[in-house]
Amino acid sequence: MTADVQTGAGAPKAGSFAERAHLALDDKPLRANFRRAMDGLMAKRAAQFPDAADLAALRARGAAIKERALARLPDLLEQLEARCTGNGIKVHWAETTDEANRIVLGIFREHGVKTVVKGKSMVSEEMHLNAFLGEHGIQAIESDLGEYIIQLAGEMPSHIVMPCIHKNKGQIGALFAEHIEGQRYTEDVDELTAAARRVLRDRFAEADAGISGVNFAVAETGTLVLVENEGNGRLSTTLPPLHVAVMGIEKLVETLDDIPPLLALLPRSATGQPITTYVNMITSPRREGEKDGPREVHLVLLDNGRTRVYADPELRETLRCIRCGACMNHCPVYARVGGHTYDAVYPGPIGKILTPQIAGLDAAGDLPHASSLCNACVEVCPVKIPIADILVRLRREAVRPSASNAVKGAGGGWTLSESSAWAGWKWLHANPVLYRLGSRALALAGNLIPAGLPPLKAWTSVRSKPKFAPRTLHQLARDKGFDDA
Numbered sequence: 001m002t003a004d005v006q007t008g009a010g011a012p013k014a015g016s017f018a019e020r021a022h023l024a025l026d027d028k029p030l031r032a033n034f035r036r037a038m039d040g041l042m043a044k045r046a047a048q049f050p051d052a053a054d055l056a057a058l059r060a061r062g063a064a065i066k067e068r069a070l071a072r073l074p075d076l077l078e079q080l081e082a083r084c085t086g087n088g089i090k091v092h093w094a095e096t097t098d099e100a101n102r103i104v105l106g107i108f109r110e111h112g113v114k115t116v117v118k119g120k121s122m123v124s125e126e127m128h129l130n131a132f133l134g135e136h137g138i139q140a141i142e143s144d145l146g147e148y149i150i151q152l153a154g155e156m157p158s159h160i161v162m163p164c165i166h167k168n169k170g171q172i173g174a175l176f177a178e179h180i181e182g183q184r185y186t187e188d189v190d191e192l193t194a195a196a197r198r199v200l201r202d203r204f205a206e207a208d209a210g211i212s213g214v215n216f217a218v219a220e221t222g223t224l225v226l227v228e229n230e231g232n233g234r235l236s237t238t239l240p241p242l243h244v245a246v247m248g249i250e251k252l253v254e255t256l257d258d259i260p261p262l263l264a265l266l267p268r269s270a271t272g273q274p275i276t277t278y279v280n281m282i283t284s285p286r287r288e289g290e291k292d293g294p295r296e297v298h299l300v301l302l303d304n305g306r307t308r309v310y311a312d313p314e315l316r317e318t319l320r321c322i323r324c325g326a327c328m329n330h331c332p333v334y335a336r337v338g339g340h341t342y343d344a345v346y347p348g349p350i351g352k353i354l355t356p357q358i359a360g361l362d363a364a365g366d367l368p369h370a371s372s373l374c375n376a377c378v379e380v381c382p383v384k385i386p387i388a389d390i391l392v393r394l395r396r397e398a399v400r401p402s403a404s405n406a407v408k409g410a411g412g413g414w415t416l417s418e419s420s421a422w423a424g425w426k427w428l429h430a431n432p433v434l435y436r437l438g439s440r441a442l443a444l445a446g447n448l449i450p451a452g453l454p455p456l457k458a459w460t461s462v463r464s465k466p467k468f469a470p471r472t473l474h475q476l477a478r479d480k481g482f483d484d485a
């Protein structure tokens with residue numbers, strides 16, 4: 001049985017976030033798929049945390065663990081390297097995704113690797129690793145079912161935990177019938193899963209190497225913790241003779257004791273499961289006398305802008321993220337437009353703060369605006385990242401007249417016209433006489449201004465034009481006998 005596997009990360013979508021959102025809002029099946037999935041995930045998470053006080057205590061503990069680790073990040077990274085090296089794991093440092101890709105390619109070339117099985121890894125998506133390896137003659141097959149589906153479709157993940165959540169079983173059935181030899185069209189989920197399993201089992205057995213991500217790395221012991229539900233992560237990291245793990249430098253915790261509270265938060269927040277089916281803890285390659293496991297394990301530590309994020313105490317809180325996806329499951333914007341609208345590896349609320357910091361505000365400056373600041377993400381985040389505060393900060397950084405060094409591309413959204421409008425607004429509000437004259441003029445004639453008049457049109461094209469009250473607040477207050485001094 002063979003399958004036609006594409007190695008691209010999905011074509012980038014054109015236009016701004018707003019333009020892509022309009023297209024998504026018109027896509028009824030897409031909206032139905034997301035609504036159904038998000039409703040289910042929210043209900044499952046709520047069922048896992050019936051006691052608000054327990055949840056609050058656990059979230060505080062999770063946030064404290066990650067904060068403590070981040071406070072000592074440089075030291076802990078060195079400790080991790082020393083422990084891993086002592087355990088026989090080879091550690092590599094990569095400043096950029098290009099460097100990380102070349103390190104992985106170098107390892108594979110040294111071992112004559114031709115085929116690779118991959119466990120789920122968002123960092124490898126960030127690196128566009130599959131496409132890079134494909135360009136160099138190495139075929140990487142996704143082994144997580146969701147990732148396998150979107151690899152067949154040539155798409156990007158639309159969710160960081162459930163990458164193909166935008167597809168329903170009919171769409172997946174059609175995809176399998178098209179790409180998997182001998183597979184008929186069906187919407188039977190068990191049959192579809194069995195078809196993928198048949199293809200992937202052979203690939204596990206044939207693979208020269210396995211690639212995985214890392215959920216948590218323990219500096220104290222040099223342990224790589226990997227959680228998953230399908231067993232594909234365990235097969236990818238134990239069956240092939242070579243294992244390469246890729247990890248963002250922020251995925252670090254201090255001690256093994258930090259892992260249980262984080263495991264009590266991650267699956268319950270992500271999929272509403274009490275625990276994942278598999279919790280893998282990798283501490284070394286196969287040891288003398290052991291019957292399985294890879295002969296060689298490598299760990300690639302990726303920076304890709306994280307050091308810059310780390311340098312700013314407020315923005316650093318972004319790096320606490322444990323990639324549970326709860327923020328997107330609860331986000332009213334994400335639930336309506338879906339993950340591909342963000343045109344980024346990390347969609348939803350975490351993507352709205354992480355992507356502009358990594359890619360630059362000049363490249364992804366519209367993402368922090370794709371939020372109503374309703375705070376739903378902040379209320380569910382298991383490590384209490386103040387996403388709304390960071391969104392506001394990024395909006396401010398984007399329009400700073402002189403670029404700050406805190407965020408890549410800061411100041412890229414500054415325009416003379418917007419800056420002049422705000423300066424005028426400030427001046428008007430600082431002059432009581434002018435302010436009253438202006439507000440009275442609007443009360444008298446504001447409703448006569450055509451909704452289609454630029455620049456008002458930018459607002460009224462997607463919202464109703466505000467109705468001006470016939471009397472100003474000052475006039476109403478004076479009527480009530482308040483001092484108008």
Ligand code: SF4
Nearest residue numbers: 321322324325327381
């Ligand atoms: S920001 Fe919080 S809720 Fe969102 S993925 Fe990260 S840890 Fe989960």
